Ligand code: AMP
């Protein structure tokens with residue numbers, strides 16, 4: 564089978580690596596800039612803008628691609644799945660209309676509200692500055708201000724954490740009042756990703772990501788500095804009832820999408836806040852998470868290609884989806900100064916540690932040397948029977964890298980996990 568992977572980050576390297584574990588699958592790639600990991604696996608690469616949907620569909624036809632897997636959200640928003648399917652190429656990813664679950668935060672909240680889907684925080688959608696400002700001025704309690712469109716996870720302002728009431732008002736003014744404003748949720752975040760075939764879902768192991776740049780969850784928000792999974796595929800601060808509820812919320816969302824005439828297929832990424840009153844949806848993404856894809860795809864023991872075909876033709880079956888019962892810890896190395904002033908163009912060298920999986924992300928390979936760019940550089944995934952073992956593998960590999968890069972040593976440590984558990988206990 565010929566599989567096309569769209570996108571060139573760490574997530575897409577993990578997708579290509581998982582697909583290529585089947586020796587009968589050959590990988591084709593469209594990416595905006597070369598990812599050395601994907602280039603090594605791929606039979607053919609088109610270096611091209613990932614939102615040029617017509618060019619991507621034409622390339623897929625030229626290469627007689629059997630199915631496509633879309634990594635990032637931008638091509639989905641541009642309608643790459645619509646273009647591929649019009650060219651007769653089955654795809655893992657939602658249509659442009661169905662991708663609004665991620666690309667339009669107002670659409671997402673209104674779908675949940677109209678269909679009485681549990682887990683929706685109190686929210687209001689605003690289209691002008693006066694109304695939005697008046698709402699923030701007169702509201703008791705902390706709020707969260709979100710732009711309606713895509714912002715790479717960096718567009719949210721949280722009162723009581725990043726801004727005060729005055730700062731929230733300034734921010735909503737800068738958005739010309741076009742925003743979703745919602746209650747601030749308190750709790751522990753977790754990620755539930757699922758394979759979705761239009762009507763049903765098959766869940767992947769729970770993951771916890773770390774958005775903040777620095778240890779101890781301090782500093783600015785990033786695309787995600789690293790993430791971990793547990794051997795039982797759950798999180799110790801997510802009770803069985805919370806997990807069931809989160810699955811019900813995702814299933815109800817998929818059912819509502821099908822009823823709306825825009826069935827959802829692809830990967831559905833639910834970002835949840837486990838609150839004192841159970842899980843609430845922070846947002847949906849219409850794709851794998853980055854870094855979360857690297858955790859779950861490293862564990863996947865069944866054939867991703869077969870799953871992809873089940874998603875594309877609506878015959879996905881949970882029997883064909885298995886994950887190893889191991890822990891994973893993913894640590895991203897990022898340029899010094901990331902995300903505000905990343906040191907790009909700096910040489911790095913990687914030690915010869917063989918215990919962790921290496922996924923390349925935003926990195927340049929020139930004359931056999933590696934250089935940082937402006938975004939996340941590369942990631943290591945350690946695996947093991949326990950979290951400790953997985954963390955040690957990731958940590959050893961990460962500490963072997965020399966150059967102007969840094970990473971969070973605390974990700975995947977027992978100490979950080981214990982603080983999450985204690986936080987959840989304190990809330991309940
Ligand atoms: P998003 O762009 O929606 O993923 O939001 C980025 C980050 O903002 C999330 O990972 C959360 O940590 C935080 N966040 C978003 N919405 C809320 C909310 N309603 N309450 C508390 N934190 C939130």
Ligand code: GLY
Nearest residue numbers: 772787852853854
């Ligand atoms: N890890 C967050 C995201 O992929 O959006």
